[in-house]
Structures are given as C-alpha cells and as structure tokens.
Amino acid sequence: MPRAKSAAPRGFTLIELLVAISVMALLSLVSWRGLESMSRATTQNQQRADAVLTLQTTLAQWGADLDAVTTLAQTRPIDWDGRVLRLTRRGSDAATPSVLVVAWTLKPGPDGVRWRRWQSQSFSTRGEWQQAWNMAAAWSQDGGGGAGSQNGGAAGGYSDVTLVPASSWQLYFFRENTWVPASQLPTVAPTPNNPAGPVVAMPDGVRLVITLPPGDGLSGTLTRDWVRPTVGAPRSS
Template identity: 75%
Template sequence: MKAHRLAARGFTLIELLVAISVMALLALVSWRGLDSMSRATTQNQQRADAVLTLQTTLAQWSADLDAVTTLAQTRPIDWNGRVLRLTRRTSDESAPAMMVAAWTLRSGPDGTRWRRWQSPPFTTRSEWQQAWNMAESWAQDGGGGAGGDVALMPVDSWQLYYFRENSWTPAGALPAATPNPADPANPAGATVNMPDGVRLVLNLSPGDGLAGALTRDWVRPTVGAPRS
C-alpha cells in the first residue's frame, strides 16, 4: 500500500519552481547568444556595405582622373581647399564630348558626406566655362543647375597633394600656362598640364563600418609608372 502511494506521488512545488528556473536560465542564455549573433551579423553587413561604397567611390575617383583632358585655355584640374574640379572626357565614345566633374565635402540632411557632381556634356569652350563656374556654385551652396549630385560616403575631412618635381606638396592652383613664343599668333596653344600624381587622404567618419585615415595615390599614366 505504501509503495503504491509513492508511485502515485507527483512533482512538488519546489521541484516545479526549480524546473521553471532552469528553463528560464536556458532561455536567457539562448536569447543572449542569438542577440550576439544578430548584432555581429548586422555589424558585418554594415562593414561590407561600407567597403563596397568605398570601393565604388574610389573607382569613380580614379576614372575621373584617368579621363582628365588637357585643353587649351582651360584648366584640367583645380583645387581651392574646398572643391576639386576636373575637366574630363565623357564615357560615351559614340558621341565624344567633355564634362566637368567636381568633388567636395558638404553637410546635408544625411550628415557630412563626400559628394560628387558632374555637368552635362559640352563641346565648346564657353560651355566649359559655364560648367566650371557651376561646379564652384555647387560646392558653395548646393546649387549648380543641371547636372548630377551624388552623396557618396561619410567623411570627416580630406586633403589633396600633387606630385611635382619629384616630391609631394599640398595641392593648390597650378601655374598658369604661358603662350608659346614660337607661335605668338596662336596663344590658344598654351595649356596647363596635370601634375604627375594626385594623393588623396580621407579621414573616414567612425560608426559606419569603417573609420580612420585612408590614402589613395594616382599617377598620371603618361609618367610611365603604374597607377596604385
């Protein structure tokens, strides 16, 4: 009779509370593990997105410099400490034309970002001058009329250097071209040449998968050294 009563005995309240406590502890540990995995996945995705954006941006930067063209009575490149302007060929080989590309760092609703602008294609020197002035206006207040304005990536600051006479120096206005004395009847033949290299130093904003300083060197293809 005693053995029958022992067999019919169920869980006590204490045993039930212990079981519930163990299950709650296991659930808590599992949740923390899942939360940690989720945060790691999110951070990895943010870093991958930031790296992809950086690669795309630097590819466009190199493409702009590769396509710079030196023309008479124009400037191939100009840096005034706020905006870099470039005179470059368009990528449409079926209809050869020129355009002005500009890069600057400006604040906006999406924060402080490195931004790029390009003018519509043009074929005359007067259109170049108009596009050149529009790039300056765009860098100052976001104006620029027709053209493409693209916010690229968060950047705290940036610096430029030119490689000239076998040394890197802070970028500035290139020396003005002087007319060719051998052909005084054709002053338009004078041109301003590109520097042998352009060094870009970006200070990336923290908190977007990437942070710190990044240096990118570009070497003029005709110099004979491979581009980095």
C-alpha cells in the same frame, strides 16, 4: 491472504517545480542573448560590407575621373582651391566623344558631412566649359544638403551624387619628383609650339588623404595615390 497495496505515484514538489522553471528561464535567457549577439554581429558585418562596397565604387569613380582628364585650348584640366577639386574630363562613352566638368568636395547634409561628386552636361565649346566650371564652383559653396540636391539636378543639366561619410580630406600634387600640398597651379605661358595648350599643366600625380568618421561601417584615414599614365607608373594605388 490480502495483497499489500502499491504506493501511489509520487509527484513533483513545489520546490522542484520552481527549480525546473528557473533553470528553463535561465536557458531561455542565455539562448536569447546568444541569438541577439549573432543578429547584431550579422548586422554589423552587413553594414561593413556595404560600406566597403560603397567606398570601392567611390574610389573607382575617383580614379576614372582622373584617368579621363583632358586638356582643351586655354582651359584648366584641374583646379583645387582648398575646398573643391574641379576636373575637365572626357565622357565615358567612347562611341559619342564628349567633354564635361566634374567636381568633388565635402558637404554637410541631413545624415552628416559626406564626400560628394558633381557632374555637368557634356559640352563642345569653351564658353560652355566656362559656364560648367563656374557652376561647379558655385555648387561647392551653396551648402546644399537637402534632398533635392542629393538626388541630382536633372532639371539644371547636372548630377549631384552623395557618396561616403567623411570628416576631412587633403590633396597633394606630385610635382618635381615630390609630393607637395595641393594648391593653385601656376599658369602656363602660351608658346609658339603649343598655342592651344591648357592654362595650367596637369600634375604628375594626385594623392588623396581622406578621413572616414567612426560609425557602423568603416573608419580611419585612407590614402589613395593616382599617377598620370604618361609618367610610366601605375595609374592608381
């Protein structure tokens, strides 16, 4: 008796293949979008972390400059003209005592307006202080945003460092138990008890209010208070 032939294996129809290909394409698209979203989130988190670290380092330098302000005979320990803050401070190397001038201001550059810091060479005479003081004022007004000035002026005996992006900043001085908008400080008349005193007295505190522009890192308004150590309060907050 002849055996019945078994049915031939059935293959996929064209419609089934098209459905399978469509499903795989959809899964690939969803997976790609998920990976792209994860990569974008990782990049944004890294940019924010870098911005936070840069800001922390900048504010630490800001506080260190104020902490190290010193007074020399007939000089200005601090000066604010509405554009640049200039300070006379001690050098950071305790083994080799020195004095230098630092300045902070906002200046435009190729990548937008940024907060920048200028530092002179160390000096030992009042004439050298005056020269450095004048150089700091000129630096704040030269509009220098080129690559050369960003890398510092080693040949000119000073350093110029570009810091965080900023759209505006304001300063306040703590005087007579209240915060007031920073302005030119009144001169101090020489007295027999202190004939070698400074031209102006250091305020009891300095408040920084800086606005960080929108971007991939940080944004918003930041307030930073510094209180003179002799006042008996923490140095900064």
